[in-house]
Amino acid sequence: MARPGRKELAAAGLFVLAFAAVPLFRTELYPFSRAPMFADAPLRYCEYAVTDPDGRPLDLLPFGLQRNYWGNPIGAGVGFLPPPAVDVFGEVAPSDEVAERVRERLAAFRELPYVEVRQTVIGAVDDRRVGPVAEPTVLRLNNPHFRGPAR
Amino acid sequence: MSVPRFLDRLRERTLPHYGVLVLGTLLVSAVPLAGYFLLAWPGARPHGDRTGPATVLSFLPDAVLLDRRTQIVCGVLFAAGAVLWVTHRLLPWSAWLTALAFTGVVALYAENATQLTHVAHLTNALLILYALWYHTCRDDTAAALRHRRFWRTPIYPRWVYSCSVFAVGSFYGVSGLMKWLTSGPGWANGVSMQLWARLWGDPDSVWTRLILADRRFAAALQWGALVGETAGFVAIVSRRLRPWIGLLLIGFHVGQIAVFGWGFHANMMILALVFLPFYEWLPRWVARRVPAPAVGADERLPKGPGGETPPLRPEAAIGAQEGGETPPLRPEPAINAQEGGETPPKPSGAVTHER
Numbered sequence: 001m002a003r004p005g006r007k008e009l010a011a012a013g014l015f016v017l018a019f020a021a022v023p024l025f026r027t028e029l030y031p032f033s034r035a036p037m038f039a040d041a042p043l044r045y046c047e048y049a050v051t052d053p054d055g056r057p058l059d060l061l062p063f064g065l066q067r068n069y070w071g072n073p074i075g076a077g078v079g080f081l082p083p084p085a086v087d088v089f090g091e092v093a094p095s096d097e098v099a100e101r102v103r104e105r106l107a108a109f110r111e112l113p114y115v116e117v118r119q120t121v122i123g124a125v126d127d128r129r130v131g132p133v134a135e136p137t138v139l140r141l142n143n144p145h146f147r148g149p150a151r
Numbered sequence: 152m153s154v155p156r157f158l159d160r161l162r163e164r165t166l167p168h169y170g171v172l173v174l175g176t177l178l179v180s181a182v183p184l185a186g187y188f189l190l191a192w193p194g195a196r197p198h199g200d201r202t203g204p205a206t207v208l209s210f211l212p213d214a215v216l217l218d219r220r221t222q223i224v225c226g227v228l229f230a231a232g233a234v235l236w237v238t239h240r241l242l243p244w245s246a247w248l249t250a251l252a253f254t255g256v257v258a259l260y261a262e263n264a265t266q267l268t269h270v271a272h273l274t275n276a277l278l279i280l281y282a283l284w285y286h287t288c289r290d291d292t293a294a295a296l297r298h299r300r301f302w303r304t305p306i307y308p309r310w311v312y313s314c315s316v317f318a319v320g321s322f323y324g325v326s327g328l329m330k331w332l333t334s335g336p337g338w339a340n341g342v343s344m345q346l347w348a349r350l351w352g353d354p355d356s357v358w359t360r361l362i363l364a365d366r367r368f369a370a371a372l373q374w375g376a377l378v379g380e381t382a383g384f385v386a387i388v389s390r391r392l393r394p395w396i397g398l399l400l401i402g403f404h405v406g407q408i409a410v411f412g413w414g415f416h417a418n419m420m421i422l423a424l425v426f427l428p429f430y431e432w433l434p435r436w437v438a439r440r441v442p443a444p445a446v447g448a449d450e451r452l453p454k455g456p457g458g459e460t461p462p463l464r465p466e467a468a469i470g471a472q473e474g475g476e477t478p479p480l481r482p483e484p485a486i487n488a489q490e491g492g493e494t495p496p497k498p499s500g501a502v503t504h505e506r
Contacts, residue, residue, distance in 0.1 A: 005162035005308070008287040012161065012310040015280055016317055023325060028267065030206035030258045031275040035326035039333035041343045045350075061197060070266040071347070077206075079216065079262035081199035122346065128366050130345040 028077025038071045042090035044123035044133065045069075050102070051116045058115065063105045065098070065117070092121050099139055106143040114142045161310040169433045170307035173315070173424050174281050177274055178233050180417035181253050184271045187414070188260040189226045192219055198265050206258035216262040225255030236285075239296055243289045246282035253278055270414045273421050276318045284311045302441075315425045320387035323400055327380030339377050341370030351411050358409045376403050386426055397426025 022032035048065040050058040060066040061083060068074055068082035069089035075081045086093045086101040102117055109115070120136040152160070194217065203209045208216060215221050232248030235241050241248075257271045285292060288306055295304040330338045345363055352359035362369045379399035386396040404419045423429070 008308055008310060009158060009161060011283045011287050012314050015283060015314050019276060019318055019321060026204075029204060029209075030261050030267075031254055031272055031279070032207075033269060033272050033322075033325075034329055035269055035272070035322055036329045036333070037269055037326070038343075038347070039326075039329040039338070041334035041338045041340055042346055043340070043342050045346060068265070072267055075202045075265075077261055077267040078264045079201060079203055079205050079209075080265050081202050082265040083197045083199050122349065124342050124345075124366075129363065130342060130349055 027073065030077060033077065036073055036076065040090060044092065044121055045089050046087055046092055047120040047122060048087065048098075049118040049120075051118075052112055053114060062108060063115075063117075064101045093119070095119070095137055095139060099141055102139075102141050103144065106141070107145040109143060110145050111148040112143050113146045113148070114140055116140050161308070161313060163309045164305040165307050165309070165434055166303070166305055166437060167301065167307045168437050169430055170281070170284065170311060172429070172433065173277070173421075175237075176420050176424060177277050177281065177417075178237060178249070180420060181229070181249075181271075181274050181278060182233070184274060184414075184417060185226055185229050185253055185256045188257050188271065189222060192222065192260065193264040193266075194219055196265070203262075206261050208255065208258045208262065216259060219263075222256055222259040225252045225259060228252035229256055239292075239301075242292060243282065243286040246285040250275070250278040250282040268413070270417065273319060273322055274417045276322070277315060277421060280311060280314050280318065284308065312425075312430050315421075316393070317387055319421060319425045320383040320385075323380045323383030324385075324387070325383075327377060327383060330377055331381065339370055339373035341366035341368075341373060344369040344373050348410055353410060353412060356409055358406060362410065372406060375399065379403050393426050394428055397422050400426070 019032060022029055023034040026032065027034045027036055045067075048060055048067075050060060050063050050065060052058055064083070064085050065087060066083065066085050067087050067089065068085050069087075086098055098117060098119060102115065106112070106115065117139040118136045119139070121133050123130060123133045125131045125133060201213075228248055229252035232245050232250075232252055235245030236249050253271075254275055257275060261267055284307070288308065291304065291306050292301070295301045295306055345366060348359050348362040348369070352362065354360075362372065379396060380403070382392070382396045382399070386393040401419050401422050404415045404422070407413050407415055
């Protein structure tokens with residue numbers, strides 16, 4: 001005859017084993033998790049802005065300049081990767097990489113002769129505060145796919 | 152403590168008040184969480200390539216995982232299960248239905264999302280644990296309910312509480328450990344906290360303004376978070392430090408909510424119930440307020456095979472396991488033990504006070 005409570009202890013052991021062991025093999029496998037949120041320690045990030053020739057702001061997503069960062073490792077514990085982006089939180093993308101990515105996307109904006117991309121690096125400005133660490137980098141990128149009337 | 156004694160201790164049972172308080176809190180917390188994950192269905196948002204496995208449901212075909220109706224069905228089942236569980240109907244299956252349907256609601260959100268939040272993990276883990284409790288103690292629970300003695304039957308096993316402590320402690324401990332492993336002590340540099348506060352902080356919050364105004368303050372908060380989270384491991388083994396670590400982590404969440412507004416309210420309540428000494432306080436509080444069974448109450452107890460009133464399990468005494476005072480209330484023993492169930496351990500006579 002089984003001792004009283006043996007099944008209970010087996011259940012308890014299984015629970016502890018599952019919640020201790022699964023995170024050893026997978027960062028995220030909901031409801032198991034290593035809880036990796038905000039484990040990074042970024043020292044800077046970039047803010048992007050894209051404007052048309054009239055100075056109107058454009059959505060960043062079609063240009064691949066959106067920020068995918070939400071404190072968690074990208075793609076961990078979710079079914080889909082975010083849309084590809086040049087922005088990696090904590091890093092400053094080189095201007096030529098930004099320009100190349102945006103030019104690729106300009107095919108979808110044939111009515112625009114060019115766009116302006118503004119990259120602002122946010123980081124420590126002194127030993128107390130954070131903010132823009134320098135003047136923004138502004139790129140004027142002509143659209144090789146432009147089919148509209150000349151401006 | 153020897154292993155057999157440790158295992159015996161895990162099998163100790165108390166009256167169900169603490170367990171029901173935690174369970175009620177879990178269900179009350181789980182309803183808005185499930186509502187959030189149902190309403191925030193991310194299916195139509197832009198995304199990149201499919202990845203995974205992301206959840207325990209990832210083995211299912213995409214036709215199921217990516218269909219919103221699957222999540223809605225889980226939501227309906229969760230609501231139905233929670234009502235049945237609260238009203239003690241269809242046990243233990245209503246408990247499993249609730250826990251697994253809640254898992255489905257959140258997992259299906261994650262399967263369709265590009266971003267994950269960790270607001271539901273602890274609630275989910277404890278719902279599974281409490282379903283395990285109702286499953287393994289289903290005979291005792293059913294008998295207690297049948298005889299209308301649920302609240303007077305020592306039916307809450309200590310292993311449920313111990314596993315709760317483990318789940319909460321390891322969740323925060325691993326989170327702290329990840330910060331050490333990913334970034335080292337430099338994680339608490341203050342700059343990262345200021346960047347996060349600049350990005351997502353409530354600009355009207357005085358706490359956001361303080362963080363942005365002074366890096367030393369931001370770094371101090373980060374150190375508090377890092378120490379508090381890592382100390383989750385310590386809280387698993389140290390009963391004396393557990394309340395202090397609980398208070399530190401509750402403060403950590405209060406700060407998060409004040410600055411970022413993130414919905415870790417359920418975690419705060421779980422931390423309070425598991426890390427603060429409610430497990431010890433509540434039985435004493437109940438013992439002081441619930442009158443002892445009236446004279447002759449034993450006549451209502453089911454009789455053993457020989458017609459004798461079964462002996463009281465010494466471990467059933469309220470507070471006896473936690474070094475409390477000798478309880479004025481004598482809880483009634485688990486019923487199945489007297490109904491042809493397995494023989495309970497023999498009482499040693501005097502109630503021992505253990506620490």
